[in-house]
Amino acid sequence: MKVNSITLLLPKMNEDLNKFVYQVRRDILRMVHGVNSGHPGGSLGCVEFFTILYKKILRSESNFKDMFILSNGHISPVYYSVLARTGHFELSELNTFRKINSRLQGHPTNHDGLPGVNVSTGSLGQGISVGIGIALSKKLNNDDSLVYVLTGDGELQEGQNWEAFMFASAKKVDNIIVTIDYNGQQIDGSTKNVLDIGSLDKKLKSFGWEVLEVNNGNSLDEVYEILNSAKNKTKKGKPIAIIMNTVMGNGVDFMMYTHNWHGIAPNDEQLEIALSQNPETLGDY
Protein backbone atom coordinates (compact mmCIF):
# COMPACT_ATOMS: atom_id res chain seq x y z
CA MET A 1 0.00 0.00 0.00
CA LYS A 2 2.61 2.48 1.07
CA VAL A 3 5.09 1.96 -1.74
CA ASN A 4 2.43 1.47 -4.38
CA SER A 5 0.61 4.60 -3.40
CA ILE A 6 3.49 6.70 -4.66
CA THR A 7 2.93 5.24 -8.08
CA LEU A 8 -0.82 5.55 -7.73
CA LEU A 9 -0.47 9.21 -6.81
CA LEU A 10 1.80 9.95 -9.73
CA PRO A 11 0.26 12.98 -11.40
CA LYS A 12 -1.08 12.74 -14.91
CA MET A 13 -0.31 16.35 -15.75
CA ASN A 14 2.24 17.29 -18.32
CA GLU A 15 5.87 16.41 -17.99
CA ASP A 16 7.07 19.86 -16.94
CA LEU A 17 4.78 20.04 -13.94
CA ASN A 18 5.76 16.52 -12.95
CA LYS A 19 9.38 17.56 -12.98
CA PHE A 20 8.55 20.60 -10.92
CA VAL A 21 6.81 18.46 -8.29
CA TYR A 22 9.77 16.12 -7.93
CA GLN A 23 12.18 19.00 -7.63
CA VAL A 24 10.10 20.79 -5.02
CA ARG A 25 9.97 17.58 -2.97
CA ARG A 26 13.75 17.39 -3.14
CA ASP A 27 14.04 21.01 -2.05
CA ILE A 28 11.78 20.39 0.94
CA LEU A 29 13.74 17.33 2.03
CA ARG A 30 17.12 18.98 1.58
CA MET A 31 16.07 22.19 3.31
CA VAL A 32 14.80 20.51 6.48
CA HIS A 33 17.70 18.06 6.49
CA GLY A 34 20.16 20.92 6.11
CA VAL A 35 19.14 22.52 9.40
CA ASN A 36 17.82 19.36 11.05
CA SER A 37 14.49 21.07 11.70
CA GLY A 38 11.29 22.13 9.98
CA HIS A 39 8.07 20.52 8.81
CA PRO A 40 8.43 18.07 5.92
CA GLY A 41 5.13 16.14 6.32
CA GLY A 42 2.61 18.87 5.57
CA SER A 43 4.97 20.44 3.04
CA LEU A 44 5.18 17.25 0.99
CA GLY A 45 1.41 16.84 1.19
CA CYS A 46 0.83 20.22 -0.46
CA VAL A 47 3.39 20.13 -3.27
CA GLU A 48 0.77 19.53 -5.96
CA PHE A 49 -1.45 22.32 -4.62
CA PHE A 50 1.38 24.84 -4.61
CA THR A 51 2.54 23.71 -8.05
CA ILE A 52 -0.88 24.24 -9.61
CA LEU A 53 -1.55 27.45 -7.68
CA TYR A 54 1.69 29.14 -8.66
CA LYS A 55 2.14 27.69 -12.15
CA LYS A 56 -1.45 27.69 -13.37
CA ILE A 57 -3.82 29.71 -11.23
CA LEU A 58 -2.41 32.86 -9.64
CA ARG A 59 -2.43 35.86 -11.94
CA SER A 60 -0.18 38.80 -11.35
CA GLU A 61 -0.64 41.81 -13.56
CA SER A 62 -0.38 45.44 -12.60
CA ASN A 63 -4.08 45.96 -11.96
CA PHE A 64 -5.05 42.33 -11.40
CA LYS A 65 -3.03 40.67 -8.70
CA ASP A 66 -4.33 37.54 -7.04
CA MET A 67 -3.00 37.12 -3.53
CA PHE A 68 -2.14 34.04 -1.53
CA ILE A 69 -1.95 33.65 2.25
CA LEU A 70 -0.43 30.55 3.83
CA SER A 71 -2.20 30.31 7.16
CA ASN A 72 -0.49 27.08 8.22
CA GLY A 73 2.88 28.79 8.09
CA HIS A 74 4.84 25.81 9.34
CA ILE A 75 4.79 24.27 5.87
CA SER A 76 7.13 27.04 4.80
CA PRO A 77 9.54 24.66 2.98
CA VAL A 78 7.08 24.01 0.16
CA TYR A 79 6.17 27.71 0.06
CA TYR A 80 9.79 28.86 -0.17
CA SER A 81 10.73 26.26 -2.75
CA VAL A 82 7.81 27.18 -5.00
CA LEU A 83 8.35 30.92 -4.54
CA ALA A 84 12.01 30.57 -5.46
CA ARG A 85 11.28 28.33 -8.42
CA THR A 86 8.67 30.75 -9.75
CA GLY A 87 11.11 33.63 -9.68
CA HIS A 88 10.22 35.46 -6.50
CA PHE A 89 13.81 35.28 -5.24
CA GLU A 90 17.08 33.52 -6.02
CA LEU A 91 17.11 29.76 -5.73
CA SER A 92 20.34 29.90 -3.76
CA GLU A 93 18.50 31.66 -0.95
CA LEU A 94 16.90 28.32 -0.07
CA ASN A 95 20.28 27.52 1.46
CA THR A 96 19.56 30.06 4.20
CA PHE A 97 16.33 28.40 5.42
CA ARG A 98 16.05 28.65 9.22
CA LYS A 99 19.59 30.00 9.51
CA ILE A 100 20.79 33.21 11.16
CA ASN A 101 20.46 36.42 9.07
CA SER A 102 17.99 34.78 6.68
CA ARG A 103 14.73 36.08 5.24
CA LEU A 104 13.53 32.46 5.20
CA GLN A 105 12.41 32.17 8.81
CA GLY A 106 11.07 28.90 10.17
CA HIS A 107 7.63 30.38 9.61
CA PRO A 108 7.04 32.81 6.74
CA THR A 109 7.19 36.53 7.29
CA ASN A 110 7.07 39.69 5.23
CA HIS A 111 9.01 41.41 8.02
CA ASP A 112 12.34 41.15 6.21
CA GLY A 113 10.96 41.93 2.76
CA LEU A 114 10.85 38.43 1.30
CA PRO A 115 9.08 38.77 -2.08
CA GLY A 116 5.85 36.83 -2.38
CA VAL A 117 5.01 36.79 1.32
CA ASN A 118 2.25 39.23 2.27
CA VAL A 119 1.82 38.64 5.98
CA SER A 120 3.53 36.74 8.77
CA THR A 121 1.95 33.43 9.71
CA GLY A 122 2.77 30.56 11.98
CA SER A 123 0.70 31.18 15.06
CA LEU A 124 -2.26 29.29 13.67
CA GLY A 125 -5.77 30.35 12.79
CA GLN A 126 -5.12 33.89 11.55
CA GLY A 127 -4.81 33.53 7.79
CA ILE A 128 -8.48 33.40 6.83
CA SER A 129 -9.21 36.67 8.64
CA VAL A 130 -6.32 38.36 6.88
CA GLY A 131 -7.47 36.91 3.56
CA ILE A 132 -10.95 38.30 4.14
CA GLY A 133 -9.47 41.74 4.80
CA ILE A 134 -7.56 41.62 1.54
CA ALA A 135 -10.70 40.44 -0.26
CA LEU A 136 -12.64 43.40 1.17
CA SER A 137 -9.93 45.82 0.05
CA LYS A 138 -10.15 44.35 -3.46
CA LYS A 139 -13.89 45.01 -3.51
CA LEU A 140 -13.35 48.60 -2.39
CA ASN A 141 -10.71 49.02 -5.09
CA ASN A 142 -12.95 47.46 -7.78
CA ASP A 143 -10.20 44.93 -8.28
CA ASP A 144 -11.56 41.69 -9.75
CA SER A 145 -8.64 39.52 -8.69
CA LEU A 146 -9.02 36.85 -6.02
CA VAL A 147 -7.63 35.89 -2.63
CA TYR A 148 -6.47 32.34 -1.98
CA VAL A 149 -5.84 31.01 1.51
CA LEU A 150 -4.45 27.63 2.54
CA THR A 151 -5.07 26.34 6.07
CA GLY A 152 -4.37 23.08 7.80
CA ASP A 153 -7.16 20.89 9.10
CA GLY A 154 -5.90 20.68 12.68
CA GLU A 155 -5.61 24.45 12.52
CA LEU A 156 -9.38 24.69 12.33
CA GLN A 157 -9.44 23.88 16.04
CA GLU A 158 -8.53 27.56 16.54
CA GLY A 159 -11.69 29.55 17.21
CA GLN A 160 -10.72 32.58 15.13
CA ASN A 161 -11.31 30.54 11.96
CA TRP A 162 -14.96 30.17 12.87
CA GLU A 163 -15.30 33.89 13.53
CA ALA A 164 -13.90 34.35 10.05
CA PHE A 165 -16.15 31.72 8.46
CA MET A 166 -19.19 33.37 10.05
CA PHE A 167 -18.15 36.84 8.91
CA ALA A 168 -17.33 35.95 5.31
CA SER A 169 -20.69 34.40 4.52
CA ALA A 170 -22.72 36.98 6.47
CA LYS A 171 -20.98 39.82 4.62
CA LYS A 172 -20.96 38.00 1.27
CA VAL A 173 -17.21 38.02 0.80
CA ASP A 174 -17.30 36.04 -2.44
CA ASN A 175 -13.85 36.74 -3.85
CA ILE A 176 -11.96 34.40 -1.55
CA ILE A 177 -11.11 30.71 -1.95
CA VAL A 178 -10.01 28.94 1.22
CA THR A 179 -8.41 25.53 0.74
CA ILE A 180 -8.18 23.23 3.73
CA ASP A 181 -5.33 20.75 3.65
CA TYR A 182 -7.28 17.79 4.94
CA ASN A 183 -4.59 15.25 5.77
CA GLY A 184 -6.14 14.15 9.05
CA GLN A 185 -2.89 14.58 10.96
CA GLN A 186 -1.51 17.06 13.44
CA ILE A 187 1.56 17.14 15.61
CA ASP A 188 0.16 15.10 18.49
CA GLY A 189 -1.54 12.48 16.34
CA SER A 190 -4.53 12.13 14.05
CA THR A 191 -7.03 14.98 14.17
CA LYS A 192 -9.64 12.38 15.03
CA ASN A 193 -7.81 11.50 18.22
CA VAL A 194 -6.57 14.95 19.18
CA LEU A 195 -9.83 16.82 18.68
CA ASP A 196 -12.18 15.49 16.05
CA ILE A 197 -13.20 18.16 13.56
CA GLY A 198 -16.33 16.16 12.71
CA SER A 199 -18.20 16.69 9.47
CA LEU A 200 -16.22 19.56 8.07
CA ASP A 201 -18.29 19.90 4.90
CA LYS A 202 -21.51 20.14 6.91
CA LYS A 203 -19.99 22.61 9.32
CA LEU A 204 -18.76 24.85 6.53
CA LYS A 205 -22.04 24.61 4.62
CA SER A 206 -23.99 25.49 7.73
CA PHE A 207 -21.68 28.50 8.10
CA GLY A 208 -22.89 29.59 4.67
CA TRP A 209 -19.91 28.63 2.56
CA GLU A 210 -19.91 27.04 -0.88
CA VAL A 211 -17.99 23.82 -0.24
CA LEU A 212 -16.06 21.80 -2.80
CA GLU A 213 -14.09 18.66 -2.17
CA VAL A 214 -11.19 17.11 -3.99
CA ASN A 215 -10.65 13.40 -3.37
CA ASN A 216 -7.01 13.31 -4.29
CA GLY A 217 -5.30 16.55 -3.43
CA ASN A 218 -2.02 15.00 -4.53
CA SER A 219 -3.18 14.76 -8.12
CA LEU A 220 -2.16 17.71 -10.23
CA ASP A 221 -5.15 17.13 -12.51
CA GLU A 222 -7.66 17.05 -9.70
CA VAL A 223 -6.19 20.09 -7.94
CA TYR A 224 -6.20 22.02 -11.20
CA GLU A 225 -9.79 21.04 -11.87
CA ILE A 226 -11.03 21.95 -8.39
CA LEU A 227 -9.30 25.33 -8.29
CA ASN A 228 -10.76 26.19 -11.67
CA SER A 229 -14.26 25.21 -10.66
CA ALA A 230 -13.79 27.18 -7.41
CA LYS A 231 -12.82 30.24 -9.46
CA ASN A 232 -15.99 29.86 -11.48
CA LYS A 233 -18.04 29.91 -8.29
CA THR A 234 -16.63 33.21 -7.02
CA LYS A 235 -18.54 36.51 -7.28
CA LYS A 236 -21.81 34.73 -6.66
CA GLY A 237 -22.48 35.91 -3.13
CA LYS A 238 -20.74 33.12 -1.21
CA PRO A 239 -17.21 32.47 0.00
CA ILE A 240 -15.68 29.25 -1.36
CA ALA A 241 -14.01 26.47 0.63
CA ILE A 242 -12.19 23.49 -0.82
CA ILE A 243 -11.69 20.43 1.34
CA MET A 244 -8.54 18.98 -0.15
CA ASN A 245 -7.80 15.40 0.87
CA THR A 246 -4.05 14.94 0.90
CA VAL A 247 -1.53 12.50 2.25
CA MET A 248 0.91 13.98 4.71
CA GLY A 249 4.45 13.16 3.65
CA ASN A 250 3.35 12.35 0.10
CA GLY A 251 6.09 11.15 -2.23
CA VAL A 252 8.36 9.61 0.39
CA ASP A 253 7.15 6.16 1.31
CA PHE A 254 8.22 6.10 4.95
CA MET A 255 6.81 9.56 5.62
CA MET A 256 3.32 8.86 4.29
CA TYR A 257 0.10 8.28 6.24
CA THR A 258 1.55 9.28 9.61
CA HIS A 259 1.91 12.36 11.76
CA ASN A 260 5.43 11.26 12.72
CA TRP A 261 7.05 13.49 10.10
CA HIS A 262 4.98 16.54 10.90
CA GLY A 263 7.86 18.40 12.45
CA ILE A 264 11.10 16.44 12.27
CA ALA A 265 13.85 16.24 9.69
CA PRO A 266 15.26 13.10 8.08
CA ASN A 267 18.78 12.01 9.00
CA ASP A 268 21.47 11.44 6.36
CA GLU A 269 20.40 7.90 5.59
CA GLN A 270 16.72 8.74 5.49
CA LEU A 271 17.42 11.69 3.23
CA GLU A 272 19.24 9.46 0.79
CA ILE A 273 16.31 7.04 0.61
CA ALA A 274 13.82 9.89 0.25
CA LEU A 275 15.81 11.54 -2.52
CA SER A 276 16.18 8.25 -4.36
CA GLN A 277 12.40 8.20 -4.61
CA ASN A 278 12.40 11.73 -6.04
CA PRO A 279 15.01 12.13 -8.76
CA GLU A 280 16.59 15.49 -9.52
CA THR A 281 14.79 17.09 -12.46
CA LEU A 282 15.33 20.84 -12.63
CA GLY A 283 18.58 21.01 -10.71
CA ASP A 284 19.06 21.18 -6.94
CA TYR A 285 19.57 24.58 -5.34
Next chain:
Amino acid sequence: MSYINKGSKDTRSGFGEGLTELGRSNPEIVALCADLTGSLKMGDFSKENPERFFQTGIAEANMIGIAAGLATGGKIPYTGTFANFSTGRVYDQIRQSVAYSNKNVKICASHAGLTLGEDGATHQILEDIGLMKMLPGMTVINTCDFNQTKLATIEISKVSGPVYLRFGRPKVPNFTDENGIFKIGRGILLREGSDLTIVATGHLVWEALEASIELSKSGISCEIINIHTIKPLDEEIILKSVSKTGCLVSAEEHSIYGGLGESISRTLVLNNPVPQEFIGTKDTFGESGTPAELIKKYGLDKDSIIKASKKVLERKN
Protein backbone atom coordinates in the same frame (compact mmCIF):
# COMPACT_ATOMS: atom_id res chain seq x y z
CA MET B 1 -0.01 79.68 32.21
CA SER B 2 -3.40 78.58 33.37
CA TYR B 3 -5.65 76.05 31.71
CA ILE B 4 -9.38 76.40 31.51
CA ASN B 5 -11.86 73.60 31.17
CA LYS B 6 -13.85 74.57 28.09
CA GLY B 7 -16.56 72.08 28.98
CA SER B 8 -16.05 68.46 29.94
CA LYS B 9 -16.30 65.92 27.13
CA ASP B 10 -15.33 62.31 26.72
CA THR B 11 -12.13 61.51 24.86
CA ARG B 12 -13.91 58.79 22.88
CA SER B 13 -16.09 61.47 21.29
CA GLY B 14 -12.88 63.16 20.16
CA PHE B 15 -11.99 59.89 18.45
CA GLY B 16 -15.43 59.69 16.84
CA GLU B 17 -15.24 63.23 15.49
CA GLY B 18 -11.71 62.75 14.26
CA LEU B 19 -12.70 59.56 12.47
CA THR B 20 -15.69 61.24 10.86
CA GLU B 21 -13.51 64.06 9.55
CA LEU B 22 -11.00 61.54 8.22
CA GLY B 23 -13.78 59.67 6.47
CA ARG B 24 -14.66 62.85 4.58
CA SER B 25 -11.11 63.78 3.66
CA ASN B 26 -9.36 60.48 3.00
CA PRO B 27 -11.03 57.76 0.90
CA GLU B 28 -8.49 55.17 2.03
CA ILE B 29 -9.69 55.27 5.65
CA VAL B 30 -11.78 52.25 6.67
CA ALA B 31 -13.13 51.41 10.11
CA LEU B 32 -13.98 48.19 11.91
CA CYS B 33 -15.91 47.68 15.10
CA ALA B 34 -16.76 44.65 17.22
CA ASP B 35 -20.29 45.49 18.32
CA LEU B 36 -19.46 48.70 20.20
CA THR B 37 -20.18 51.32 17.56
CA GLY B 38 -22.13 53.49 19.97
CA SER B 39 -19.58 53.29 22.76
CA LEU B 40 -16.74 54.10 20.38
CA LYS B 41 -18.70 56.96 18.75
CA MET B 42 -18.19 55.44 15.31
CA GLY B 43 -21.82 55.92 14.30
CA ASP B 44 -21.29 58.99 12.12
CA PHE B 45 -18.47 57.38 10.19
CA SER B 46 -20.52 54.24 9.61
CA LYS B 47 -23.53 56.23 8.42
CA GLU B 48 -21.52 58.42 6.07
CA ASN B 49 -19.34 55.58 4.76
CA PRO B 50 -21.32 52.35 4.95
CA GLU B 51 -19.12 50.68 2.35
CA ARG B 52 -16.00 51.53 4.34
CA PHE B 53 -17.31 50.42 7.72
CA PHE B 54 -17.09 46.78 8.79
CA GLN B 55 -19.17 45.51 11.68
CA THR B 56 -17.44 42.28 12.74
CA GLY B 57 -19.75 41.34 15.57
CA ILE B 58 -18.32 40.21 18.89
CA ALA B 59 -15.21 38.71 17.33
CA GLU B 60 -12.16 40.81 18.04
CA ALA B 61 -9.54 38.35 16.81
CA ASN B 62 -11.18 38.25 13.41
CA MET B 63 -11.49 42.04 13.43
CA ILE B 64 -7.74 42.48 13.92
CA GLY B 65 -6.98 39.93 11.20
CA ILE B 66 -9.35 41.59 8.74
CA ALA B 67 -7.77 44.95 9.54
CA ALA B 68 -4.35 43.49 8.75
CA GLY B 69 -5.75 42.26 5.43
CA LEU B 70 -7.32 45.62 4.59
CA ALA B 71 -3.97 47.26 5.28
CA THR B 72 -2.29 44.71 3.00
CA GLY B 73 -4.71 45.89 0.32
CA GLY B 74 -3.61 49.51 0.82
CA LYS B 75 -6.37 50.74 3.12
CA ILE B 76 -5.85 52.54 6.44
CA PRO B 77 -7.96 50.57 8.90
CA TYR B 78 -9.07 51.92 12.28
CA THR B 79 -10.32 49.24 14.68
CA GLY B 80 -12.52 50.23 17.57
CA THR B 81 -13.46 48.42 20.76
CA PHE B 82 -12.76 48.66 24.50
CA ALA B 83 -9.08 48.72 25.49
CA ASN B 84 -9.35 45.33 27.16
CA PHE B 85 -10.64 43.68 24.00
CA SER B 86 -8.29 45.75 21.81
CA THR B 87 -5.13 44.42 23.43
CA GLY B 88 -5.14 41.57 25.95
CA ARG B 89 -7.81 39.59 24.16
CA VAL B 90 -6.08 39.81 20.78
CA TYR B 91 -2.43 40.14 21.71
CA ASP B 92 -1.23 37.35 19.47
CA GLN B 93 -3.25 38.56 16.50
CA ILE B 94 -1.76 42.03 16.91
CA ARG B 95 1.70 40.63 17.46
CA GLN B 96 1.82 38.40 14.38
CA SER B 97 -0.66 39.79 11.84
CA VAL B 98 -0.14 43.49 12.61
CA ALA B 99 3.13 44.31 14.39
CA TYR B 100 5.48 41.63 13.01
CA SER B 101 3.79 41.97 9.63
CA ASN B 102 4.24 45.76 9.84
CA LYS B 103 0.68 46.54 8.83
CA ASN B 104 -0.67 50.05 8.84
CA VAL B 105 -3.44 49.33 11.36
CA LYS B 106 -4.65 51.89 13.90
CA ILE B 107 -5.88 50.07 16.99
CA CYS B 108 -8.17 52.53 18.73
CA ALA B 109 -9.23 51.68 22.25
CA SER B 110 -11.83 53.28 24.44
CA HIS B 111 -12.76 52.61 28.08
CA ALA B 112 -9.11 52.27 29.11
CA GLY B 113 -8.13 52.23 32.76
CA LEU B 114 -10.18 52.48 35.94
CA THR B 115 -12.38 55.37 34.83
CA LEU B 116 -14.73 53.25 32.78
CA GLY B 117 -16.17 52.87 36.25
CA GLU B 118 -19.11 50.71 37.17
CA ASP B 119 -18.47 47.83 34.74
CA GLY B 120 -15.68 46.82 37.08
CA ALA B 121 -12.39 44.98 36.96
CA THR B 122 -13.11 42.59 34.08
CA HIS B 123 -13.29 45.58 31.77
CA GLN B 124 -10.74 47.90 33.41
CA ILE B 125 -7.51 46.99 31.69
CA LEU B 126 -4.48 48.47 33.44
CA GLU B 127 -1.87 46.56 31.46
CA ASP B 128 -2.54 47.64 27.88
CA ILE B 129 0.17 50.30 27.59
CA GLY B 130 2.73 47.76 28.71
CA LEU B 131 1.44 45.10 26.32
CA MET B 132 1.50 47.45 23.37
CA LYS B 133 4.76 49.25 24.08
CA MET B 134 6.63 45.95 24.20
CA LEU B 135 5.70 45.18 20.60
CA PRO B 136 8.53 46.16 18.24
CA GLY B 137 7.54 49.03 15.96
CA MET B 138 4.28 49.82 17.74
CA THR B 139 3.52 53.49 18.41
CA VAL B 140 1.61 53.97 21.68
CA ILE B 141 -0.50 57.07 22.32
CA ASN B 142 -2.68 57.95 25.32
CA THR B 143 -4.53 61.22 24.93
CA CYS B 144 -5.67 63.54 27.71
CA ASP B 145 -8.85 65.24 26.50
CA PHE B 146 -11.38 65.57 23.70
CA ASN B 147 -9.39 67.99 21.56
CA GLN B 148 -6.15 66.07 21.84
CA THR B 149 -7.86 62.78 21.00
CA LYS B 150 -9.43 64.26 17.90
CA LEU B 151 -6.12 65.68 16.72
CA ALA B 152 -4.33 62.40 17.44
CA THR B 153 -6.95 60.39 15.55
CA ILE B 154 -6.34 62.48 12.46
CA GLU B 155 -2.57 62.67 12.84
CA ILE B 156 -1.99 58.91 13.09
CA SER B 157 -3.48 58.45 9.63
CA LYS B 158 -0.50 60.33 8.22
CA VAL B 159 2.15 57.90 9.44
CA SER B 160 2.58 54.41 8.09
CA GLY B 161 2.75 51.59 10.60
CA PRO B 162 0.85 50.17 13.55
CA VAL B 163 -0.45 52.54 16.21
CA TYR B 164 -2.21 51.92 19.51
CA LEU B 165 -4.42 54.91 20.39
CA ARG B 166 -5.80 54.76 23.94
CA PHE B 167 -8.60 56.88 25.33
CA GLY B 168 -11.45 56.64 27.82
CA ARG B 169 -15.09 56.63 28.68
CA PRO B 170 -15.95 59.44 31.13
CA LYS B 171 -16.37 63.13 30.48
CA VAL B 172 -13.19 64.91 31.52
CA PRO B 173 -12.10 68.55 31.29
CA ASN B 174 -11.39 69.66 27.73
CA PHE B 175 -8.57 72.15 28.03
CA THR B 176 -6.09 71.74 25.18
CA ASP B 177 -6.18 73.84 22.03
CA GLU B 178 -8.62 72.52 19.45
CA ASN B 179 -6.44 73.97 16.72
CA GLY B 180 -3.23 72.76 18.33
CA ILE B 181 -0.55 70.76 16.62
CA PHE B 182 -0.28 67.10 17.50
CA LYS B 183 3.18 65.72 16.89
CA ILE B 184 3.61 62.01 17.45
CA GLY B 185 6.52 61.40 19.81
CA ARG B 186 6.72 64.97 21.08
CA GLY B 187 5.78 65.83 24.63
CA ILE B 188 4.06 69.11 25.48
CA LEU B 189 5.36 71.44 28.15
CA LEU B 190 2.15 72.60 29.83
CA ARG B 191 3.62 74.61 32.69
CA GLU B 192 7.13 75.72 33.52
CA GLY B 193 8.44 75.17 37.05
CA SER B 194 11.65 74.71 38.97
CA ASP B 195 11.20 72.36 41.94
CA LEU B 196 9.90 69.15 40.40
CA THR B 197 8.71 67.70 37.12
CA ILE B 198 5.36 65.98 36.80
CA VAL B 199 5.02 63.88 33.65
CA ALA B 200 1.44 62.80 33.08
CA THR B 201 -0.50 61.01 30.36
CA GLY B 202 -4.19 60.54 29.56
CA HIS B 203 -6.82 61.52 32.09
CA LEU B 204 -4.21 62.23 34.76
CA VAL B 205 -2.86 65.29 32.95
CA TRP B 206 -5.72 67.37 34.32
CA GLU B 207 -5.19 65.91 37.80
CA ALA B 208 -1.54 66.91 37.55
CA LEU B 209 -2.48 70.46 36.58
CA GLU B 210 -4.86 70.65 39.54
CA ALA B 211 -2.18 69.29 41.86
CA SER B 212 0.31 71.88 40.67
CA ILE B 213 -2.09 74.71 41.57
CA GLU B 214 -2.34 73.37 45.13
CA LEU B 215 1.40 72.83 45.36
CA SER B 216 2.13 76.34 44.20
CA LYS B 217 0.14 77.60 47.16
CA SER B 218 2.74 75.86 49.34
CA GLY B 219 5.48 77.56 47.36
CA ILE B 220 6.33 74.48 45.28
CA SER B 221 6.92 75.17 41.62
CA CYS B 222 5.96 72.27 39.32
CA GLU B 223 6.91 71.77 35.72
CA ILE B 224 4.13 69.86 33.98
CA ILE B 225 4.75 67.78 30.87
CA ASN B 226 1.99 66.07 28.92
CA ILE B 227 3.32 62.91 27.36
CA HIS B 228 0.69 61.73 24.92
CA THR B 229 3.08 59.46 23.04
CA ILE B 230 4.44 56.82 25.36
CA LYS B 231 6.35 55.17 22.56
CA PRO B 232 8.45 56.57 21.05
CA LEU B 233 9.04 58.53 24.25
CA ASP B 234 10.14 62.16 24.06
CA GLU B 235 13.22 61.63 26.21
CA GLU B 236 14.61 65.05 25.39
CA ILE B 237 11.80 67.04 26.97
CA ILE B 238 11.94 64.88 30.12
CA LEU B 239 15.72 65.05 30.51
CA LYS B 240 15.76 68.77 29.87
CA SER B 241 13.18 69.27 32.58
CA VAL B 242 14.83 67.12 35.26
CA SER B 243 18.19 68.73 34.59
CA LYS B 244 16.47 71.82 35.97
CA THR B 245 14.20 70.34 38.65
CA GLY B 246 16.18 67.29 39.79
CA CYS B 247 13.20 65.03 40.52
CA LEU B 248 10.10 63.67 38.84
CA VAL B 249 6.64 62.24 39.40
CA SER B 250 5.09 60.12 36.66
CA ALA B 251 1.30 59.83 36.52
CA GLU B 252 -0.80 57.43 34.46
CA GLU B 253 -4.11 55.59 34.66
CA HIS B 254 -2.32 52.27 34.27
CA SER B 255 -0.34 49.81 36.31
CA ILE B 256 3.05 51.04 37.50
CA TYR B 257 4.36 47.77 36.11
CA GLY B 258 5.13 48.34 32.47
CA GLY B 259 3.58 51.74 31.86
CA LEU B 260 4.81 55.26 31.18
CA GLY B 261 6.56 55.49 34.55
CA GLU B 262 8.82 52.57 33.82
CA SER B 263 9.75 53.98 30.42
CA ILE B 264 10.72 57.23 32.12
CA SER B 265 12.73 55.36 34.76
CA ARG B 266 14.79 53.67 32.09
CA THR B 267 15.44 57.01 30.46
CA LEU B 268 16.50 58.58 33.75
CA VAL B 269 18.71 55.69 34.86
CA LEU B 270 20.56 55.71 31.55
CA ASN B 271 21.01 59.47 31.40
CA ASN B 272 20.45 61.32 34.64
CA PRO B 273 19.34 59.30 37.65
CA VAL B 274 17.09 61.50 39.81
CA PRO B 275 14.42 60.50 42.36
CA GLN B 276 11.12 59.43 40.79
CA GLU B 277 7.76 58.64 42.34
CA PHE B 278 5.10 56.65 40.50
CA ILE B 279 1.40 57.48 40.26
CA GLY B 280 -0.35 54.44 38.85
CA THR B 281 -2.14 51.35 40.08
CA LYS B 282 -0.09 48.93 42.14
CA ASP B 283 -0.16 45.13 41.72
CA THR B 284 -3.94 45.06 41.67
CA PHE B 285 -7.09 44.79 39.59
CA GLY B 286 -9.74 47.49 39.75
CA GLU B 287 -13.37 47.26 40.85
CA SER B 288 -16.78 48.84 40.31
CA GLY B 289 -17.33 52.45 41.34
CA THR B 290 -17.58 55.93 39.94
CA PRO B 291 -14.51 57.26 38.14
CA ALA B 292 -13.88 59.82 40.90
CA GLU B 293 -14.16 57.20 43.65
CA LEU B 294 -11.87 54.85 41.79
CA ILE B 295 -9.06 57.25 41.05
CA LYS B 296 -9.14 58.34 44.70
CA LYS B 297 -9.16 54.81 46.09
CA TYR B 298 -6.39 53.60 43.79
CA GLY B 299 -4.20 56.65 44.37
CA LEU B 300 -4.44 58.38 40.99
CA ASP B 301 -6.18 61.62 41.97
CA LYS B 302 -4.92 65.13 42.55
CA ASP B 303 -4.29 64.50 46.26
CA SER B 304 -2.21 61.43 45.51
CA ILE B 305 -0.11 63.44 43.06
CA ILE B 306 0.42 66.14 45.73
CA LYS B 307 1.54 63.51 48.22
CA ALA B 308 3.93 61.90 45.75
CA SER B 309 5.31 65.32 44.83
CA LYS B 310 6.12 66.14 48.45
CA LYS B 311 7.74 62.75 48.87
CA VAL B 312 9.94 63.12 45.82
CA LEU B 313 11.01 66.58 46.98
CA GLU B 314 12.08 65.09 50.32
CA ARG B 315 14.08 62.44 48.53
CA LYS B 316 15.75 65.08 46.41
CA ASN B 317 16.85 67.13 49.37
